Amino acid sequence: MSNVPTDRHYLSSHEWAQQVEGVVVVGISEHAAEELGELVFIELPAKGDEVIFETQFGEIESVKAVSGLNSPVTGKVVEVNQELIDSQSAISDSPFEDGWLIKVEPAIDSGLDLLLDHKTYQAQLDGS
């Protein structure tokens, strides 16, 4: 059973968002990381790029397949986890902490209020 922290919100496509001092940190859930397996490549937006709620902002590739990354928030990218470009192991080892992907300055219509809470996301995982 994979971990679902209670202090953040989720997309049904397994990305998480956490608001920290006015910035939204974005990553993928432990469940998603486990499903992907060994990672070999990631493509993330650049600082300053716009990301849009429920719209693809990057790609993550495992040994077996490529998956799109959907943004749980609309806004402007203020920081990118550069360490992931060389090695994506932090995503597998620590998807909710060291494996964060981008930090976003949310727009007014950020979409954050539409995210699933941890209970709803947990229920989705339990049902699958």
Place this chain on the structure above:
Amino acid sequence: MKKTVLNAAHQRHGARLVEFGGFEMPVWYSGLTDEHHAVRQRAGVFDLCHMGRFEIVGDDPVAALDRVVTQDVSRMKKGQVRYSLVCNDEGGVLDDILIYRLPDRLWLVVNAGNRQKLLHWFGERLVGAKVIDHSEELAMVALQGPLACSLLAPHIDRAHHRAVADLGYYRISRAQVNLTGTPIDGWISRTGYTGEDGFELYIPSGSAESVFDALLDLSDDVIPCGLGCRDTLRLEAGMPLYGHELSEQQDPIGAGLSFGVALDKEGGFIGEPALREVVARGPGRQLRGFVVEGKRPARQGAVILHDSRPVGVVTSGSPSPTLGVPIACGYVDSSVSEEAPLEVDLRGKSAPLSPHPLPFYRRTAETAHSE
């Protein structure tokens, strides 16, 4: 979704299960890369029960089969195993199979996803013989890797007391499997889909789980291996996978499989006239191997470009655990020279392709015995 008789064993060994060929199969247990290296360097166990195990029976099953497969079965020695295609009338590939000519019977192993299609095809097209599906009652597990022979040999009694080590490459023999405390009558072949030395065991389904576990208990060097590494191992070894390199629209000549097509065999076979034509005018496209520059693998369907013009398509691609770079194979129009610079379109970004001869990997210690 169907399950093999080893499904419970996979769950016990912590497999991640996915759908493949209509079956719930392990894609990996500990991890694809670890399992890949285990097979290259030590030994790994695979569940192959999803594959179809057929028998051809009749007054002259060899002659009947010869009319519907590309290989020359009549020239196979007893105890020999050979690779073959089953083609449609247009020369497209319905499946790629192994033919086992046993002393007293004729067997085929076919791909999981093509089982029903081939049962139907053989049922319709075999003249004077019929096909029997033994897939349910007969299980199939593989032990692959450089340690496979030394680990397995003490536990196998072959007919006439011949040693397992003396079983030639692509040979099959009756065997008593003494892995579980109870002798199990079955067959052993020196075959595989990994590019390593290794064996495939054919045993009654009721004993499959105990044999699977016993193989894993042979040594700490042996680990369970999923279809994920089976795919990367076969890709490195330059072996085609149905649905990737092969389809009903693809001839075996352009796929580089002429060695499995006996155009000269007496009596002809389904697809032979069409394949003669392909050989005469040359295949329109040919399978080639590539190393993809950069870190990003090219996947099936990625378009191959020359001067920004589409000239081919990737059929399989993956990071190569052995070579440490992304490798791919794909079809390129025969009009494009081997030296022409090629790129692959990776979802809008292009990456250069360096030609690499197939196979990408060939084991050094050959175990081609003659018996």
